[in-house]
Amino acid sequence: MTTRQRASLEIDGIVQGVGFRPFVYRLALRLGLSGWVRNTGQGVQIEAEGEAEALAAFSRALREEAPPLAVVTALRLTHLDAVGEEGFVILDSAKKGHGGEVSPDCDVCEDCLKELFDPDNRRHLYPFINCTNCGPRYSIITGIPYDRPATTMAGFPMCDDCLAEYHDPLNRRFHAQPNACPVCGPRLSLFDAEGAPVAGDPLQQALAALKAGRVVAVKGVGGYHLAVDASNEEAVTLLRRRKKRDEKPFAMLAADLDAVRRHVHCSELEGRLLSGVESPIVLMRKRPESTVSPLVAPGNGWFGFMLPGNPLQHLLARGVDSPLVMTSGNLSDEPIAYRDDEALRTLSGIADFFLTHDRDIHTRTDDSVIRLYRGEPLFLRRSRGYVPRAVALPGEQARVLAVGAELKATLCLTRGGQGFMSQHIGDLKNAATLTSLEESAAHLGRLLEITPEVVAHDLHPDYLSTVYGQGLGLPCVAVQHHHAHMASCMAENGLDGEAIGVILDGTGYGSDGTIWGGEFLVGGYAGFARRGHFGLMRMPGGDAAVREPFRMALAALYRLHGAELFLQPLAVCGEVQEGDRPLFLKMLEKGINAPLTSSCGRLFDAVSALLSVRHRISYEGQAAIELEALAETGAADEAYPYLVAGEGSHVLEFGPAIAAICADLAGGKSRADIARAFHRTVAAGIVEVCRRIRAEHGEERVVLSGGVFQNRLLTEDVAGELTAEGFQVYCHRLVPPNDGGLALGQAVIAGRALGK
Amino acid sequence: MNNDLILLGHGSGGRLSHQLLDDLIIPQLSSVPVKGQNDAALLNIGGVKLAFSTDSYVVDPIFFPGGNIGDLAINGTVNDLAMMGARPLCLSVGFILEEGFSKEELSRILASMRQAADAAGVAIVTGDTKVVPKGKGDRIFINTSGIGALEHNLQIDGASARVGDKIIVNGCIGDHGIAVLSAREGLEIDSGIKSDSAPLNGLVTGLLTLGPALHVLRDPTRGGVATTLKEIALQSGVTVTLNEESLPINPGVKGVCAILGLDPLYVANEGKLLALVAPERADEALEIMRRHPLGRDAAVIGEVTETSAGKVQMETLVGGMRGVEMLAGEQLPRIC
Ligand SMILES: [Fe+3]
Ligand SMILES: [Mg+2]
Ligand SMILES: [Zn+2]
Ligand SMILES: [Zn+2]
Structure with a gap:
């Protein structure tokens, strides 16, 4: 009469430490199923037995009603013979595994929040309240499997009340590893x-x-x-x-x-x-x-x-x-x-x-930062709350450890078709930050049970991440900086094949040993061709030109006026003292520690300093950020003149725009309007080069990446005009466009190069 | 870029130079296993302990404020011997001259070689001269090799740094590199920056009186103080912590470096040594140096802080701690 069936269900995703097993337990009771559930190395495994319809409802509900912090990425169902088991139990974790996922840290849930402010609750105003649906995770986990002893709560034995909650499958705190109360928990x-x-x-x-x-x-x-x-x-x-x-x-x-x-x-x-x-x-x-x-x-x-x-x-x-x-x-x-x-x-x-x-933090995680662009969220920093949530890769690939850039270092570890970006690690030039990169690579690898087969690093020989990566004793793949930016944007958008990459950032080491940063690439994960770039400018003083944007303004003026540059009636000329000017000119003339760069970020610096918005910066990107803020208050219908020169590769020259800006400054035009017109000019030039590349290659898809695309005004100008021209435009949504998202691109390029 | 070709950076003294040595040159040429490189080889010939070193000089320009390629070639090899704690005895000299090079200039170079050898108390005992067709060389290249006597039983080498050691430099850093750069590029700086090219064997004789408290001696030439300390840290397996504030730098050099965006830590020296001395004798070492004309501006610039896998870090002026790495080649922009 009845059709009693049994099924084995394996579930992948973030299903541990998020109240998944009690959820399964309650669901099984509700549907009258017998069997068991347990954590495995890579997720949750269930065997359930009961009526066919109940089993069907069960497997549906596993996806549809999963607890708030759970992310089900795969559910595999196999039919078994019924064994006539009775009752449903939660079993201990299966010991061996090959890599599950770890939940990010999370704010208190509604239920806990109510208790926090309920004077009658035993956790009234208790700052460490949490349950399986909420609370700290990634930052307190010291190892796997995710159990209390493998967290920084290990030193807080639960009181009887907390233990009772912890062992009650119907309680919201069933197996809530950080469970605590004022009696037994942190203070x-x-x-x-x-x-x-x-x-x-x-x-x-x-x-x-x-x-x-x-x-x-x-x-x-x-x-x-x-x-x-x-x-x-x-x-x-x-x-x-x-x-x-x-x-x-x-x-x-x-x-x-x-x-x-x-x-x-x-x-x-x-x-x-x-x-x-x-x-x-x-x-x-x-x-x-x-x-x-x-x-x-x-x-x-x-x-x-x-x-x-x-x-x-x-x-x-x-x-x-x-x-x-x-x-x-x-x-x-x-x-x-x-x-x-x-x-x-x-x-x-x-x-x-x-x-x-007295609850220790095991893994340092900075706050995440988001800004909206064209109605879509864009990460400026992806860290606490999101890490180490997986990013779906465009396909299966080899296991890679990508070590990122240097200034906004993040790591990426891959497994199968998933990429795990680390928390924001920071500027590796700081000794403690470099140590934290090394520790994070080891810790993340342990938690996710990923043993990388290959290391992906930047092409820059002196990035501390490069030196670190090369010292790991694994095969290494050096990835060009802007290629990595491009691949990062393609990967998170699930693109395969080829696209045009408009990659705009500060400076990155180019395949030809020069300094790139305003690039038009055509290609995909397997490789790229440099089809165009911004006109070359000297960077007088190397990295000093980044800290002191007035140097970039003077380099731009030098291209227009040569040795007469200090005769220009511009405030920025006063940044170099009379006595130092001959040396400064020599530096430009002979290119002494003044490498040529196609950087877009440095062009923005030059204009910011020309307009005396910012001659020296006190934080990264300040000159461009303040130029954008000024431009937002201005208006401009027309772009300044620019040139597209070069053969085989398009060189986008903004010399004419710089000259026009100087003329406008001399004519007393509003700096805000000049700043706005400059943004329009850069956007117009970019769209023009994309049009030419499309005419040659027929490529319609454009990916926008690199730190300059944190500039909202420019991004909206560029993306808007490209879309109007019939291009399909892809921006970042899951990882930052700046170097914080670089490791993802490195990982995919290296992982693809090696195969599965 | 082509990985199969020799790059200019392979001669910078930085990471590329080390790779070339470790991956290609030493495996094919060395008859004994080499662990880390010192400035000279130590030999025991029939019970007599000797130091043996060689170096080639290709500096451009050949004349610069404070010296020329000739005295550089003498002082360089004298110093390499001295850094092993050896007393330099005699040198060989090899010239490669380009067709068309002026005899008058050669004569000036020879005169300053003579003077430098006398000042260092070494004899030039053998030599060789070749001429290459015009365009196949750059006026003059010089090689010198030298032999020194090892008259003590101290273990002075790059692998002997110990936790607690004070790091002492005998004076201002970066003078040579900036003097040569300014002469080469015609910078016309009149802040009186001169090469520090000088023989350090006299200074070393004084330091040897410290006995076993003297652990490491090194001359921070190509790659500057940063590269040399990184080598020592790697060879000894220690962490070296520098203090930016205490680095002695001439105001002229500081000014030029500020404008050109160069880091003096990576700029070459030709008359400087780094001495790593046990802390209890550090004051004494500083005294010995300051009494010598080549050590008047001597300063403690840091110390060995822990055992580790070879790190160098620097406490910065604003109170941060920045890592100091060996560069691959030249200083390149890296801020994105
Ligand atoms: Fe970048
Ligand atoms: Mg030498
Ligand atoms: Zn909760
Ligand atoms: Zn309790």
Whole structure:
């Protein structure tokens, strides 16, 4: 009469540590199925037995009703013979595995949030509340399998109440590894700048300090933040002075969307991004009536906000009336502090108080940063909340460790058709950051059980990532920088075959040993041809020209006026003192440490300095960012003149535009309008070169990548015009267009080269 | 770029040079296993301990403020011998001259070689001269080889650095590289930057009185202080921590480097040595140096901080800690 069946189901994806097994358990009870569920090395395995319809409903619900943090990437069902088993049980983990996935860190869920603010709940105001649907993951995991002993919660034995929840399959905290309560879990504490404990309730004391304009270092999920009252000008000034960070924008924490909307224009999509469990920083346009101190983001039309991303931030944000600056707790070039002793040592000259706790952070993860472009989110930094979530690759490939670039280093490890990007690691020139790259590669490899077969690194011989990669004793593939940018954008868009790559960034080592950065490539993962590039300019002083954009302006003027350049009536000429000018001219004339570059970023620097927007920078990209901000306030219908020269390869020359800009400056034209017209010019030139390449190759698909595409105005001009011309335009959505996304492209190029 | 060809960078003294040596030259030529390279070979011939070294000089231009290719060729080999703690005794000299080279210039070069040899107290005992057709050489190349006597039982080499050692330099860094660059490119800088080319054997004689407290001596020539320290760190398996603030640099060199965007840590020296000395004798070592005319600006610039896989790092002026690596070849832009 009944058709009793049995099935084995194997599920891949993020299905461990996210309440998947209790979900399966409850589902089986609901549908009257018997059998078992257990974690395996790569996911979850189930055997279930019952009515055919019930089994069918079961396998449907496994996908459709999965818990919020779960990501099911594959479900394989095999029919077995029924064995007449009774009851459904959760079994211990199968020991051996070949690589599962790890959940990112996540904000508290609605249920936990309710408990947090419920005076009758035993976790009322407890900053370490979590359940299987929420809480810290990646940052506290020390090894696999993901069990409490393999987290930084290992040293907190659960009390009887917590244990009961932990063992009850119907409880939201069933096998919630970081489960804790005020009786048994981590505790908050407050120290002063000397490291002496402060009496009283740590949270209330910290809030009082913030209200009084003091700087408080707060231990978050992925590292320490520095917090001050964002509406208190003196407090912000104090923080800037102590942090030796003169102008780089600070991010802010607001209690809720209503609070955010008082300071910025926040669209529905931006609101959704802010409210997501990943709690990234979202950059949004400032409102003129905002009461936040202008010193939070000087020279910039945008504020970066995040909503609380962990219980402590919920408690802090609700305890103050205005947004809090929440900037990473580090000295200018250092990575964000995440160990308590290190935080006290490095931040004691900056913070007046330390609001900290005794749950260790195992893996440092910075906040993620997102900005909307043409109505689509674009990562400027992909880190906490998203890492180590897999990115689907365009196909199966060899196991690769890609080591990224140097300034915004990230790693990428691949397995099958999946790429795992690491958290933002930072500037490798800093000794501690380089160590963190080495540790992260090992740690991620262990967690994901990936043993790479090949290392992919940049072609630049001196990138510290290159030196590191070459020292690993594995076969190496050197990948040209802009090819990697292009492949990164193609891969995340699932493109195969060939495309045109418009790759615009600062500087990258070219296949011919010169410095590239404004490139038109045609090709795919297997290779590329350089079909065009921006006109060459000298970079007087090498990297010094990046820190001092006035050098690029002078190099541009030198092309127009030669040795007469210092006779031009331009403020930027005053940047080199009378006595140093002969040497500066010699440097340009003879090309002494003044390599030729086709960089687009350096062209923006040149114009920014010509307009005296920024002669020297105090943070990366500042000159271009402020030029864009100025351009947003200007208007221009027409582009400046430019030239497309060259044979076989198109050379996009902006010399005529520079001359016209100088003439406009002399004529007293508004700098904002000049800046706007310059953006139009670059976009027009790019579209023209793409048209010519299409005429020769018939290629219709254009991928846009490289750090310059963080410029919203330019991206919208370029993408808009290309689309209007009938091109199919592909931008980044999953990884940053800057060097933070480079490792993905490196990984795919190297992995494809090696095969499966 | 073609991987099968020799690049200019293979002669920079940086990573490419090391690769060429390790991958191609040493495996084919060396009769004994080599672990790391020192400035000279140590030989034991019939119970007599000798140091033996050779070097070729192709500097362009051949005359520069503070010296010329001739005294450079003498001082360079004298210093390589001295860096092993040896007393330089005698040199050979080989010339490769280009057809059409001026005798007057050759004569000036020979005179300064004579003077340099006398100053260092070495004898030039054998030599060779070849002439190549015009265009097949660049005026004059010189090779010198030298033999020195090892009159102590100390273990002074790149592998002897120990945790705690102080790193002492005998004066301002970067003078030679900037002097040569400015002469070559006609920079017409009148800040009086001169090559520091000088024989260091006298200074070393003084340092040898430190006995076993003297662990490493090296002359930071091509590749500068950064490259030399990286070599020492790798050879000894230690971490070296520099302090940017304490680096002695002439204001003129600092100014030119600032404008040209060059890092003085990678600029060549020809009269400088790095001494790694046990901490308890470091003050004494500094005193010995400062008493000598070539060591008046001597300074402690860092120390060996831990055992590790060969790292060099520098505490920067703003208080950060930056890694210092050997460059592949020339200084190249890397900020994206
Ligand atoms: Fe880049
Ligand atoms: Mg030598
Ligand atoms: Zn929860
Ligand atoms: Zn408890």
